[in-house]
Amino acid sequence: MVRLSDIAAQAGTSVSTVSIVLSDRPSPVRISEATRQAVVDAARALGYTPNLAARRLRSNGDQTRTIVIAIAYPLDSRLSLISRVVRGVQRQLQAMRDDLVSLRVTVQLTIETFELGSLDQLRGLVEPLWFNGLLVTNTSTADDTYLETLVPSVPIVMFQRQSPRSSVNTDSSMVGQLAAEHLIGLGHRRIGLIYPSATGSQAQALRIGGYRDALALAGLSLELEAPATGTNWAANAHAAAGTLLDRPAGERPTAIFATNDLLAIGAMRAIRDRGLRIPDDLAVVGCDDAEFAAYQDPPLTTVHLPLEEMAARATTILLDLIYQRVEPPVHEMFPSRLVVRRSSDPRAGAVTERGSSS
Amino acid sequence: MVRLSDIAAQAGTSVSTVSIVLSDRPSPVRISEATRQAVVDAARALGYTPNLAARRLRSNGDQTRTIVIAIAYPLDSRLSLISRVVRGVQRQLQAMRDDLVSLRVTVQLTIETFELGSLDQLRGLVEPLWFNGLLVTNTSTADDTYLETLVPSVPIVMFQRQSPRSSVNTDSSMVGQLAAEHLIGLGHRRIGLIYPSATGSQAQALRIGGYRDALALAGLSLELEAPATGTNWAANAHAAAGTLLDRPAGERPTAIFATNDLLAIGAMRAIRDRGLRIPDDLAVVGCDDAEFAAYQDPPLTTVHLPLEEMAARATTILLDLIYQRVEPPVHEMFPSRLVVRRSSDPRAGAVTERGSSS
DNA sequence: AGTGGTTACTCAATCGTTATCGTAATAAGG
């Protein structure tokens, strides 16, 4: 482990000078070009790596230059959507590189597997100010109040979650509404809902709310709802859909809305199992536009969320907050978009097909 | 921010005593039950949180009690498989709770988005010994030598990667072999391969190798190979499969092996686009057994990897290494398993169907 | 009473960086 003092010795200067040179931060102290070079050369020659523990201890977190993205337990299949979020963050950081070059932002997607109780672990990270910014996504609503009190000093951007803090969001209730209105518009009167039973996710609750509102507004009944228990979503949706499909003839739904795409494909299989055709006998609409959605047979109609753009924006906001270029809270809402494919509308076929494979 | 000295003042004792009490680690110094209680009470009353920076600085990383799982760039769709890995790690830690209670292991799934160059960022984490153990998965082969030299002092377990270091692995070449032999056994003579072109993943390379060996052994030609470029796997596999399917009649493959499930469903659509039936005209086999695989129409035959069990084992090994209960390297190999579904074998239908939905 | 042995602590040095304050050396001004 090579220290500043080692470099100082090598370069024939003092520790202070080395510190000032290596962390090229604004300092009242001016260093001549000659010594700067000597220090840099020595550091390179010795293979210096700053000791973050020491740096953080001394400067009490001001210099951590780290953004953390925390994702809450439970680690369910939505994790696959997270890759889209991370990609968005990365691209944005890449784009802002000039801005960042002197700041060395590190993206750490820290999936703290915190349940409510062990959210205290997060505290261990937060209190000593390990990081300068926090991007929180996918927490259960229960954690909200905890987070509120937890981190007053660190800028936080909530992702896909309404909050008094800064947030980047989609109108989740609109998501449910879009799906419901689409199906109603196609003439469906008995529309079933499949949703994950035990999720504290606010987005899920809002989607369901939006769906119910749209149905109520159209004067339709809300009784066709089946929760999918457990985390093995596709399998449990398969079972849940069964309870809807096995109702007596006149009461069986003619369309099903599932609040995510894995649920949707579970339901699709339940439909096929019974010899029913999609979308002729039953239309299916999912949510999220997962990678596999467009490749189902028939391709799955779903509500697309611009996760990458949202993540990029969240990153920008977070950095703005960190450098106090804006005052919190900053709220931003992104539109979701219904992607009509053949699982709900036979006419969608050719057009969307070609479009999505390009 | 409350310090040890604050607690000491409150409890009417010294900083040293407080330190010894709060970190209940073996110490030559004995503390009376009375003071221990006083200290604990004071700490609780003041809401003490240890300053990790100070702790780490002083004890040079011995006490970080943190395991990091690093996942390499590129952040492709395989991230969805990662949730299975994390789940495995979590469950194992849960099961070992007794062992861990005094150690406070924190799981941080740190997705360092490192490319080869910025792997230096990892260095920043590693050098000051931020963590006590590293579980590396999904790095490109290029990073290997870098990692070798990087972290001599921290126990590392490689996941799904052969290495002189400790590893938990599947026989990836067997994965390719299983798929190929299955198709050969079904009587196919012209078997196509679809694989991601630009992945440095060792597992991918081995799968391809195993597939080629099996074909060569059976005296079959290897010319039906189509790389899927880019990271939008399903879409690119769709295109890649096209080049195989549009060959003249006698040269078109009668089966396709895709080295992951997203590629497979892309290929399946290319097949359907051409009015061909699965598995009658073309059989398809994928890899990984993604959540959606069993819910395709027809359900996708694929090679299942016991990722959760592997992760659990990797966790155990990592902890054993950390506490020096075993000597590195420890190598462990898990068997992969072909899951036959209807996309390759029409007879598989009913049986597997029922089995997988339970 | 003096020696040895426990028990229950406390002191003070230390980890590597940073930031404040001080100062030597040179330049500029009168």
Place this chain on the structure above:
DNA sequence: CCTTATTACGATAACGATTGAGTAACCACT
């Protein structure tokens, strides 16, 4: 030639926790 700026740097005290060496108090035993 002496004073005052200016430039360039060095010495040193933190940051908060850990740890080995030291010590005070008490008891037992000869």
